[in-house]
Amino acid sequence: MTDILTIRRPDDWHVHLRDGAMLEAVAPYTARQFARAIVMPNLASPVTTVEAARAYRERILAALPEGHDFTPLMTAYLTDTIDPLELAAGHAEGILTAAKLYPAGATTNSDSGVTDIRNIHGALEQMEAIGMPLLIHGEVTDPEIDIFDREAVFIERTLEPLVRRFPALKIVLEHITTADAVQFVESAGPTVAATITPHHCVINRNAIFDRGIRPHAYCLPIAKREKHRLAVRAAAVSGSAKFFLGTDTAPHARGDKESACGCAGIFNAPFALESYAAVFDAEDALDRLEAFASENGPRFYGLPLNEGTITLRRISTAVPEQLTAGGTQLVPFQAGETLGWTFGP
Ligand SMILES: NC(=O)N[C@@H](CC(=O)O)C(=O)O
Numbered sequence: 066m067t068d069i070l071t072i073r074r075p076d077d078w079h080v081h082l083r084d085g086a087m088l089e090a091v092a093p094y095t096a097r098q099f100a101r102a103i104v105m106p107n108l109a110s111p112v113t114t115v116e117a118a119r120a121y122r123e124r125i126l127a128a129l130p131e132g133h134d135f136t137p138l139m140t141a142y143l144t145d146t147i148d149p150l151e152l153a154a155g156h157a158e159g160i161l162t163a164a165k166l167y168p169a170g171a172t173t174n175s176d177s178g179v180t181d182i183r184n185i186h187g188a189l190e191q192m193e194a195i196g197m198p199l200l201i202h203g204e205v206t207d208p209e210i211d212i213f214d215r216e217a218v219f220i221e222r223t224l225e226p227l228v229r230r231f232p233a234l235k236i237v238l239e240h241i242t243t244a245d246a247v248q249f250v251e252s253a254g255p256t257v258a259a260t261i262t263p264h265h266c267v268i269n270r271n272a273i274f275d276r277g278i279r280p281h282a283y284c285l286p287i288a289k290r291e292k293h294r295l296a297v298r299a300a301a302v303s304g305s306a307k308f309f310l311g312t313d314t315a316p317h318a319r320g321d322k323e324s325a326c327g328c329a330g331i332f333n334a335p336f337a338l339e340s341y342a343a344v345f346d347a348e349d350a351l352d353r354l355e356a357f358a359s360e361n362g363p364r365f366y367g368l369p370l371n372e373g374t375i376t377l378r379r380i381s382t383a384v385p386e387q388l389t390a391g392g393t394q395l396v397p398f399q400a401g402e403t404l405g406w407t408f409g410p
């Protein structure tokens with residue numbers, strides 16, 4: 066039995082660091098466990114320009130603890146009117162690592178997102194030409210489509226045609242939640258990959274309605290039925306280079322979650338590696354955690370692997386019921402549970 070697991074320093078390929086007081090409250094958690102993170106651009110005022118990304122990166126760096134060793138990798142928020150040359154300039158300068166497609170209305174702060182994929186064909190052509198990855202929140206927004214089917218229908222209606230039209234475009238289907246997504250990514254060519262969250266490996270949709278309504282288990286894409294959780298979890302631990310770590314840590318203040326119209330998002334940054342380690346351990350796949358957490362992502366993005374290591378020890382960690390930072394109350398994923406692993410440098 067493995068009790069001490071030392072792996073190359075990992076990265077988080079999907080995080081929401083927010084802004085202002087919330088940024089200061091949450092950034093240290095991600096910086097504690099990860100060397101780099103792909104930072105989502107869905108701020109209240111979305112990050113749509115190189116200047117906005119540069120300024121946001123500065124605010125993130127200013128929010129980090131003294132002596133940190135963390136690099137935020139910035140993304141641009143695609144809109145119907147995004148300028149392809151802005152993306153190219155930001156990518157060439159090393160400010161914009163990737164660009165993010167939010168179908169308008171699909172999730173938190175997506176109102177300025179894309180209303181019709183044809184509106185960004187010019188941007189996608191540009192990105193394909195320069196090797197800039199496209200990151201996708203893959204859900205249709207058609208209100209006729211059942212919320213539990215929105216990812217599968219997006220794959221069929223939008224993603225399949227997109228991959229055919231832009232065969233060289235690097236695409237990351239973010240936070241996959243269905244067997245359909247796993248199957249699509251596995252059967253696609255090497256330009257298509259996916260991130261997997263800890264929560265979609267751990268909970269199915271029953272968790273949202275466990276003896277009452279559970280706002281802290283609500284996120285988008287919403288957790289699906291058990292067979293989908295098992296497929297996503299199997300993909301994460303499979304060893305396939307197409308799947309890598311992206312927590313989708315998405316903090317909202319406790320009061321905004323526990324509300325008549327609660328916000329979507331699960332805050333898992335504080336114990337993300339402990340959560341993933343428990344999953345890989347239960348699947349007898351601890352030997353594959355390093356590839357998932359530290360190798361597959363940078364290889365797909367074409368970035369160097371990190372130097373240095375982190376260590377996970379088989380020592381239990383009690384996840385607190387609540388965390389308070391700078392007056393903000395946050396409920397972490399798996400609050401009140403005990404995880405079998407502890408992260409350390
Ligand atoms: N995942 C979520 O439920 N919420 C994210 C947005 C997103 O990643 O879709 C957020 O920004 O709150």
Ligand SMILES: [Zn+2]
Nearest residue numbers: 172202285286
């Ligand atoms: Zn999303």
Ligand SMILES: [Zn+2]
Nearest residue numbers: 081105313315
């Ligand atoms: Zn997200």
